[in-house]
Amino acid sequence: MNPIQSCIVTVEQDGRPRRRRADTVERLLDAALETFAETGFAAASVEDICRRGGFTRGAFYSSFRTKDELFGALFVRETARNLALAEQHLLGIEHESDPVTAAVERCLSSFRADRTWVLVLTEYRLHAARHPEAAAALLEHSASLHARLTQLVEDGVARAGLRLALPADRLARMILALHDGLVVAQATDPAGHDDATDLERTALLLLLRSAVTPS
Structure with a gap:
């Protein structure tokens, strides 16, 4: 399982997926902040945000719908x-x-x-x-x-x-x-x-x- 896939696992011991998920969300927010400022909210795509943060669309949609x-x-x-x-x-x-x-x-x-x-x-x-x-x-x-x-x-x-x-x-x-x-x-x-x-x-x-x- 690669790092991106592991971020969206929902069940595991020790709460590790929850921590990884929180880390994923923070990195997505950081990437979105930079992308929106550089490209504009309307012009920025989900792919642009994921590319900047190093994620797939699946990682994005596991945390946000839009x-x-x-x-x-x-x-x-x-x-x-x-x-x-x-x-x-x-x-x-x-x-x-x-x-x-x-x-x-x-x-x-x-x-x-x-x-x-x-x-x-x-x-x-x-x-x-x-x-x-x-x-x-x-x-x-x-x-x-x-x-x-x-x-x-x-x-x-x-x-x-x-x-x-x-x-x-x-x-x-x-x-x-x-x-x-x-x-x-x-x-x-x-x-x-x-x-x-x-x-x-x-x-x-x-x-x-x-x-x-x-x-």
Whole structure:
């Protein structure tokens, strides 16, 4: 049995096939991220992704039914990584003399703004605008992201002894909209990275200072 075949075995002792399957999924996601960024979501084929990752179509279809389902897993992975970093960086925020400034500085180092993911996400949003099923799936994934970010905002504000002047879910949406808009602009002007970061820092500080008051 070759390595590709062994990845899709479903029954074996010690859970080894499960670990191999998880490894296969991660490698497929990595290959998809690179392929979508290079070729575009619509133009990229399953064969292109498998070729880059070193898999057969069988390995792909043992984990995903469609490219859209693959993108969904990619969205979950990338956003989960960002939120996990933000959550980690916000630990102890209540001990800072200026929790708002500290939160902004810490989180700016957490949210990925790499050109690869920005290109993939932006193009998929355009794809979803033309395909209702993709739009529905993206809306569901985005809702989960908003819910987690909302909880992160609520927890941070409570620990810092502050009070929100607007609902946490609306503030979370504002933060995401601000971040997404700036990183898309940055993707078309890589030389403006420092300016974009400074602009995001200033905008986030203004937004958060107007949104919170002492408890």
